[in-house]
Amino acid sequence: MRAPKFKEFISEVKGIKKYRIIVVSAEPENQKLFHTAQRITDESEKSGHSVYVVKVEGAFIDYENGVYKIYNQGDKKGFEINRSDTIAIVRGSVRLKKSYLDLISRLEKTGVCMVNSRDTIEVSSDKYRSYVKLMDFGLTQPKTALIPNKDNWRKAFESLETTYPIIMKTLEGSKGVGVLFIESERQIESLIQLLYSQNEDIDLLIQEYIKTDGDIRVIVLGGKIIASMKRSIVEGDFRSNVSQGAEVKEYELSELEIEQCLLTSKAIDGSWTAVDFIPSKNPKKDPPYILEVNHSPGTEGIEKATKKNIVKLVIEHFSNKQNRYSTPTQCGYLETVSIKPWGDMVAKFDTGNSVYSVIHGEDTIISGNKVSFTLMGKRKTFPLEKTYNVKVGSIRRHNEERPVIKLDVEFAGSLYREELFGIDDRTEMGTEVLLTRRIMSDMNVLVNPARKYVVTTKYSLE
Secondary structure, three states: OOOOOHHHHOOOOOOOOOOEEEEEEOOOOOHHHHHHHHHHHHHHHHOOOEEEEEEOOOOEEEEEOOEEEEEOOOOOOOEEEOOOOEEEEEOHHHHHOHHHHHHHHHHHHOOOEEEOOHHHHHHHHOHHHHHHHHHHOOOOOOOEEEEOOOOOHHHHHHHHOOOOOEEEEEOOOOOOOOEEEEOOHHHHHHHHHHHHHHOOOOOEEEEEOOOOOEEEEEEEEOOEEEEEEEEEOOOOOOOOOHHHOOOEEEOOOOHHHHHHHHHHHHHOOOOEEEEEEEOOOOOOOOOOEEEEEEOOOOOHHHHHHHOOOHHHHHHHHHHOHHHOOEOOEEEEOEEEEEEOOOEEEEEEEOOOOOOOEEEEOEEEEEEOOEEEEEEOOEEEEEEOOEEEEEEEOOOOOEEEEEEEEEEEEEEOOEEEEEEEEEEEOOOOOOOOEEEOHHHHHHHOEEEEOOOOOOOOOOOOOO
8 A cells, every 4th residue: 555645635726616614613712722723714715715713602504595604693794605615614622512513413404514524523522432433443442441430440440451550531532631641549549539529420431551652643634644743742741742742743654554544534434634543563564553533633733743734735625526525314215205296206215326316207208309208197298308328127128218307306305406307117116216326415315225214204195
């Protein structure tokens, strides 16, 4: 596996279309913690993109006359958002309140590109949940155990099959806050009693301690690595966070480390993430110990270490429309859709089909630039858009020419105008409508092949 060259990550500047950027962040108590959000704002303005900093406390989204707008508290003008040209870059402070995350869910429903999604934020913010996710991908991590309550911590310690010292962490925390170095049984017992006396609902985990002189931070953007640095252990401490004063320098990754970091980012479905790891003794042959994956990378330390403009690379990456993805909604392989002028009918969602969607039609007749057919006892005539050749398999094995028309489709409260449909007699197929990847992309749905009617019901048909 070849390590990609830095120039491969830089988007072509010529011809880049301007787009709209929302930076979503809580109001910082310490302005220094707002560094990356400010950098995003500055670089966006330099590049000529429209940018709006959302201070999530009191912010809201409005929909009027077919247009979504997001407003800060007290702002009457707002900022227009559109799924075709808007991204929302979510900073780490948004995870602090459920109400903040609920605004992220609302943004997702507008169809804008989320960097990153609520699910990615919540997985990476929960250290044990991310540990389990990374296990699913076969990644090497320090042995980890949850402390279920203040009376049963010993069983958790025994499951690590290690000796002191160990690391104890709160499930949520960042910048090294909430990470404790435990050197003895007496110390852990005292700390657990203290922490539970302050908060009976506190969530704690413990990990084996891996001695190292520092760890590695890697920035992953759109499935590619754009920068990596080594952070030294802070003198008199065991942590290596830049926010705690760690020294930094650029680090060259082995091919195995590249692969493991890319898998780590994929494990949480991240589009812009930071992966932290401890190198193995033989980085070319043995995988690193993955410590965590961060959904909201800081840029101050790694820009200093690598002399690369990370924020500019991020902005250029999302200038390419092909790199902007909406957060999909799960649906079943069968759902109810409404197609004008007939109304509700059952549709099969077929991810294996990338050609035109198909609607059932009987006695189809093409006459000049018109096509007519019968469906649900009604004969209708439409302008003929084109015809296309399709190889029919399954029960029928032959080639046939199908007419294509435009139809308006309503699904899950949204209207999709002038979608292209082929016409075919689907009597033997079980459903009146087949929806393919073309329209599913517009609908932004993720099909669960084991379920049906996840989003809709058959009530309107029955």
